[in-house]
Each structure stands twice: as structure tokens, then as C-alpha cells.
Amino acid sequence: MLSEGLTTVCFTVDNALVAVFGLQDTLRPDAASTIDHLRRSGISVHILSGDDDGAVKAIAAQLNVSEHTVRSRCSPADKQTYIKDLLAAPSTTPSSGKSRKPIVMFVGDGTNDAVALAQATIGVHISSGTDIAQSAADVVLVCPSLSGVLTIINVSRKAIHRVAFNFGWSFVYNTFAVLLGAGAFVHARIPPEFAGLGELVSVLPVVLAAVLLKWSKV
Numbered sequence: 388m389l390s391e392g393l394t395t396v397c398f399t400v401d402n403a404l405v406a407v408f409g410l411q412d413t414l415r416p417d418a419a420s421t422i423d424h425l426r427r428s429g430i431s432v433h434i435l436s437g438d439d440d441g442a443v444k445a446i447a448a449q450l451n452v453s454e455h456t457v458r459s460r461c462s463p464a465d466k467q468t469y470i471k472d473l474l475a476a477p478s479t480t481p482s483s484g485k486s487r488k489p490i491v492m493f494v495g496d497g498t499n500d501a502v503a504l505a506q507a508t509i510g511v512h513i514s515s516g517t518d519i520a521q522s523a524a525d526v527v528l529v530c531p532s533l534s535g536v537l538t539i540i541n542v543s544r545k546a547i548h549r550v551a552f553n554f555g556w557s558f559v560y561n562t563f564a565v566l567l568g569a570g571a572f573v574h575a576r577i578p579p580e581f582a583g584l585g586e587l588v589s590v591l592p593v594v595l596a597a598v599l600l601k602w603s604k605v
Contacts, residue, residue: 392445394438412438412446419532422450428540431456435466437499466493466503474508483523494536495520511536545603553593560589 388395397401398485402523422432436443443459458469470491477486493500493507501520512524513531514544521527528535564585567575 389439389441392441394442410442412442414446414449415531415533417532417534419450421537422452424537433469434458435461435469435503437461463499463502467501467506470503470506474506492536494533495524496531509539511539542600545600549596549600552596556592557589564589 388408388409391409392412396408396410398406398408399405408483412572425432431536432450434443434447434450434452435458436446438459440459444454445458447454448456458465461469470493473491474489476489490509492511493503494510494511494513495504496577497514498520500512501523504512504520504525505523509526511526512521513528513533513535516520526539528539566572567577
């Protein structure tokens, strides 16, 4: 069973072996496409599993994941240690060549992943029910689909762009408003009864940028 890449479960009665079961994992329908998309985006993919070597290597081969980033027979403590090592190793940005602290996203769907979820920079728990590991995760995907990881990344990037826009707009607007209020623009005057509209001009673009995120393609 081990040679065929199956995870074995043995049952004994009075220290006598009475049954052996061979279990085989099946890939989620969107697993291969999600990992390919992550790899094309320059994101490294690692597999940490508590299953036997043969079963884990068989799954890794189907997903084209290098054996150097695959670990089998991992306990919760082993997963935590592996993530700590990833976080301790500085990564290099290809564009600038500067080293920066790596960002590790751990995706798990079991109770034994709680420690790793808490250790990672971003812990993502995939579950369709209640699980104690949800309390340790930063994000909970109710729909059991790995493509939700891509949605998380896309939403995060768009949200950061909105934040950058808000800061940029606030800087430009407030700089102009301060100069206008200080009389730097001699020929520009705003009647006092319309001065309150300045607050609306300041806030409206920020609110609009946030609302438009709802209809953004993710």
C-alpha cells in the first residue's frame, strides 16, 4: 500500500493486527489551476502534510510541486517550525534586488492546522462547517474552494490601491485647501456660505473609491 502511494491506517486488537486500510487523497477540482496561477505570479508553493511519504509525493507530482518544498508526516509542531524557517529566511525582490521579510500564507482545512495558521503571516482556513482552527485563522473561506485564495490576493491588492489613492487624494486636496485658506491664490475666493462644500469634495472621492470596490472584478 505504501509503495502505491496510499496512506495506511492499521487496526489492532490485543496487539494483533486485524485490519489495514489504504487511503488515497483526491485533488480538489481547482487545485491544479490555482497553483499554476500562483506559480505564474511568482509565488512559491509548499506542501505540508501529515500523510505518508508516498501519498504526499504522488499529490505533489500531480501538481508539479518540487520535492524540495514538500514535507510529509508533519505534526502540528513540524508545520509551525517549517513556517518559522520560511519567515526567518529573507526574500529578494527581483525588481529592486533588495531583501525583505517574506510573507507566508498558510492554507489549511483541519483542526491540526491551527498552530500553523496562527504562525503564518496570513492564515487561511477552508471549511464548510465549524472548526476550532477558524479562531486561529485570519481569513475563513466558507466555500471549500482553493480558488478563494486567488480572490483573497486580488481583493487585498485592490484594497491597497484604494488606500494609496485615499492618501494621495487627501494630500493633494489638503495641500490645495491650506494654500487657498492662507490666501496663496490671490484671485481665488470662496464665499463663506459655500465653504462647507469643501468637506464634501474631500470625502466624496474616498467614499466613491471604496464603494466601487464592490463591483471590481476579482
